[in-house]
Amino acid sequence: MGQQKLKGKHLRAIQYASNKAISLAVQIMAKHYKHTSMQDQLVLLEDIKNNYSKYLADEVLSPIAKVFQPEINVKRQQVELLAEAKDFNVFGRKHISSNAYQQMRWAMKLPVVHSGAMMPDAHQGYGLPIGGVLATNNVVIPYGVGVDIGCRMSLTIYPIQPNFLKRYEYQIKQALKEYTNFGTGGELGIPQEHEILDRDTFSATSLLKQLHGRASRQLGTSGSGNHFVEFGTVTLPSENPFQLEAGEYVGLLAHSGSRGLGATIANHYTKIAKEKCLLPSPTQNLAWLDLNTQEGQEYWLSMNLAGDYAKACHDQIHHHLAKALGIKAVAKVENHHNFAWKEMQADGTECIVHRKGATPAGKGVLGIIPGSMTANGYIVQGKGENASLQSASHGAGRQFSRSKTKEKITGSQLKKILQKEQVTLIGGSIDEAPIAYKNIEEVMSSQTHLVDVVGTFSPKIVRMDKA
Incomplete structure (x- = not known):
């Protein structure tokens, strides 16, 4: 005799009162717990109702738990924007779309803003434009940091001749397949x-x-979209910050962030910020948390943990791949580009500087600015330019959305581009094709007074999502 099917009457018997809770419970149990007895399903569902907080971070059960989560009780503040946007500096304006520029103008109307700037790779995003830098007075904007808290670049340089990449291509590809994992919910x-x-x-x-x-579970893994792990060639001039001889080396470059940890933190505290800070449209995603409040302190602590966790993910990726291939590093460069820092401004004011898709470029600070799966990336050293809030671009920046890119190129055309550039792609999809991105050379030419180029990275074997 078949297992009895879970129905609304069973759920109402355990005080599932709302139609939403009943519908979610029936759907989720049928999909994910179909081999669990109805009695055990009901025990689990009753525990979710009575102890919802235990399940808020559960990938499967959180939708049910959220139904029982009480509304956040915070003091609500109706906020008026400034009549005029504060001035901000724009680098590479010709590379920036009008909608991204307008988005930054709205951000500069927030009464808590001290100063701002746009990088030449800027394009439209949620809250701040990607490539936007915003300094605020003792408040932090969760969506000014971004959902992928601590999204970052890391480059390891190995004292190996580039012919290693051809000679051991098979082993490198196998190592990338075995020791990297991409996508939502991915585990190594x-x-x-x-x-x-x-x-x-x-x-x-x-x-x-x-x-x-x-x-x-997700330590050492990467997200989807434009996240990657790739081997390539590093070229260094005679004068470089690593004190290495001029020439070519093997490099391992990775781009990813804080996975589900950072995304959950971002969404949780954005919800609180929006409840507490009532902003008019279209600035609602720029709701902030005062750092003098409990919620603000919780977010700041959680953001910093997520940033450290993102670095740990990179550490593990580089560790596993180097161990698998029997290679040892001589230098490393890494930087966040979705984060907020407490920094002194030129006028002596301490501000919270949000860099959403922007590279820290304080004087002498090293960073990496990638191009695309076929274009060079650049190792840079910041010049400490105050006009850009000591920031630079975080990449080439998208010129086409994912859907628009899919309309402009086919899979076979992408294969031809990769063959021409002698790049091996493992996974990936056409919405990340090189044409989706701005010309990295033009972007770099728009920020010569923000950073010095101290090395280049040329991708050769690229691993992305959808392998």
Whole structure:
């Protein structure tokens, strides 16, 4: 005799009162717990109702838990924007679309803004434009940091001749397939050890406690979209900050962030910010948290943990690949480009500087600005330019949306481009084709007074999502 099917009457018997809760429970149980007895399903569903906070970070059960989560009780503040947008500096204006520029103008009407700037790779995003830099007075804007908190670049340089990439291409491809994992919910499936998982900070808030398990499972993995792990050739001039001989080396470059940990933190505190800070359209995604409040302090602590976790993911990626291939590093460069920092401004004011898709470029600070899957990336050293809030671009920047890119190129055309450029692509999709991005050379020419180029990276074997 078949297993009895879960129905609304069973759920109402355990005080599932709303149609939404009943509908979600029936759907989720049918899809994910079809081999679990109805009695055990009901025990689980009753526990979700009574202890919803345990399940808010669960990838499968969180929609049910959120139905039972009480409304956030915060003091609501109706905010009026400034009558005129504050002035801000724009670098490479000819490369920036009008909608991204207008989005930045709206941000500069926030009464908490101190100053702002746009980088030459800027394009429209949520809240701040990607490539926008915003300094605020003692408040932090979760969507000014971005959903992928601590999204970053990391480049490891190995003292190996570039012919290594051809000679051991098969082994490199196998290592990339075995020791990297991409996409939402992805897990590497091998034991992970890193001090980040032992941090007391994971016990600082109820949300972080719930996220520790997922963070453990996803350590060493990458997101989807434009995230990548790739081997290529690093070229250094005679004068370089690593004190290495001029010439060519093998490099391993990765781009990814804080995975589900950062996304959950971002969405949780954005919801609180929007409840507390009532902004008129179209600035609602720029709602902020005062750092003098509990919510502001919680976000700041959580953001910094997510940033460190993103670095830990990169550490693990580079560690596993180097170990698999038997190679050892001589230098490393890394930087966040979705983050907020406390920094002194030229007028002596300490501000919260949000760099959403922008590279820190303080005087002497090293960073990496990638191009595309076929275009060069650049190792840069900041000049500390105050006009850009000591920032530079975080890449070439998109010129076409994903849907528009798919209309402009086919899979066979992408293969021809890759063959011409002698790049091997593992996974990837046409919405990340090189034509989706601005010309990196033009972007770099628009920020020569922001950074010095101290090396280049040329991609050769690229691993992305959808392998």
